[in-house]
Amino acid sequence: MSVGWGIMGTGNFAGAAAAPAIAALGDAGRLVAAVSRDRARADAFAAKHGAARAYTAYEDLLADPEVQVVYISTPNAQHAEQAVAAARAGKHVLCEKPLALTVADARRVVDAFARARLRLGTHFQTRHHTAFAETKRLLDERAIGDVILVQIEVSPGDAPLRGWRTDPALAGLGAINNIAVHAYDLLRYLLGAEVGEVTALTEVGRTPALERMVLALLRFHTGVLAYVNANQNVPYYQPDIAIYGTRGRIVGIDCTRPFRDGELRVLTESGERVAKHSSRDAVVRSVAAFNDAVVHGREPNASGLDGLRNVQLTDAVIASAREGRLVQVAS
Ligand SMILES: NC(=O)c1ccc[n+]([C@@H]2O[C@H](COP(=O)([O-])OP(=O)(O)OC[C@H]3O[C@@H](n4cnc5c(N)ncnc54)[C@H](OP(=O)(O)O)[C@@H]3O)[C@@H](O)[C@H]2O)c1
Incomplete structure (x- = not known):
């Protein structure tokens, strides 16, 4: 079966990553x-990427009977309405992040797909980086014992x-x-758990200005603590992760951003193992996984519910930063 997308x-990410x-x-x-x-x-x-048809009205794409999956890569504020319209038209959707700008809208999208019994994915391709497939496997078999703490940095440099x-x-x-x-x-x-509470700071403080740097401390329901530094205002890439367990440590260098070559260092009682990994094909893997989910009627990785949980979390992060308090994450 060949799935029609x-x-x-037709912007940067659609042209450089999704269409290929x-x-x-x-x-x-x-x-x-x-x-x-x-x-x-x-x-x-359409000519560059070999599509048979090119439309200028979104409804026309949704009315195309050969389109089974819609990949949404428009500005963030449009995702929710476009996804709901696609569900009404009977299309599966792989939606770029964020799924929506508000929790209410994200929930509306998830509900629309559940009602229509269609697949909804949120495009978190980092899950499909081979370094993290390996990390997930190691964590699930408790290769480093119980995870206590994670530090993660995601910076594309000065952007x-x-x-x-x-x-x-x-x-x-x-x-x-x-x-x-x-x-x-x-x-x-990776942790297979939800965040219970958040405290966060941005460089714009309690103003509503758009932030370029956000530091968040997360406490998962399991007790694991995490520190997340996401910024686009330092001069160099910094896409690293360190996962500390009771019996070892996993460090990913140059792993948390797309289109990078990096490595995974796994330190356990039996010594350190270092393996090269590349995130260059993470989008290819992620699109293939969604295609597969459609063909086999499976829940996508990442799902619409993952998109909703993410919006709930970002809501808590920005509330904490703007209100200067510890915030419980709704679920
Ligand atoms: N998964 C990832 O790692 C990743 C990476 C980058 C971006 N993204 C996500 O992908 C989406 C698109 O990001 P992008 O970087 O590709 O942006 P972009 O280059 O600006 O592309 C967005 C496209 O949306 C269309 N559009 C419709 N209404 C628009 C409006 N009012 N203003 C501007 N464009 C409008 C435009 O296509 P037409 O002009 O042809 O209508 C535009 O080219 C965003 O949601 C972003 O978060 C995800």
Whole structure:
């Protein structure tokens, strides 16, 4: 079975990462159509990525009977409405992060897909980095004992906010929605647990300005503590993670951001093992996993519920930073 994909939003990530990942599906899937607000951009994108049809109205993409999956890659504020419209049109959706800007909207999206019995995925491709597939396996078999503490850094270097990301109405948040969400999701995934409470600081303090740096301390229900530093205002990449267990440690260097080559260092009683890993194909793996979930009627990794949990967590992070208090995470 070849799954037909349609792309909403012909921007950077769709062109550089998602469309090539759909092309890499081979016989399992293909790009059928793309939609842009602009005729020339729609045609150019479709021609470049081998889509048969190019639309300028989002409803036309949703009415295309050959499109089974819609990949949503538009500004953050549009995700919820577009996803609900896709569910109404009978399409599965792989939605870029964040799933929505508010908890109520994220819940509405999840409910719409549950009612329609369609697959909803949130695009947290870091889960599909081979370094983290290996880390998850090691943690699940308790190779480093019980996890006590995690430190994670996600920085793409100095990256000023540009375009729609400068508009709070379209972006919602700054570095939190741009990059921190991947780290929050990765921690939930690796630890298999939810966050109970959060305390956070941003460089813009208690103002509503869009942040480029956010430090969060998380306490999971299991008792594990985590420190997450997501920033886009330091000069160099810093995409590392350290997971401390009662019997060992896992350190990932250059692992928490896409399109990097890095390594995983696993330290246990039997010594240190170092393995090279690359996140260059994480998007390919993640799109293939969603395609597979559609074909086999499985819950995607990451799911819509993961998207909702992430919005609940980011809500708590920004409330803590803006109100200067420890915040319990709703669930
Ligand atoms: N998973 C990841 O690692 C990752 C990485 C980067 C981005 N993302 C997510 O992907 C989404 C797109 O990000 P991007 O970096 O690709 O952004 P982008 O390059 O600006 O692309 C967004 C596209 O959305 C369409 N659009 C519709 N209404 C728009 C509006 N009012 N203003 C601007 N564009 C509008 C535009 O396509 P047309 O002009 O053709 O209509 C635009 O090219 C975001 O939700 C972002 O969070 C995820």
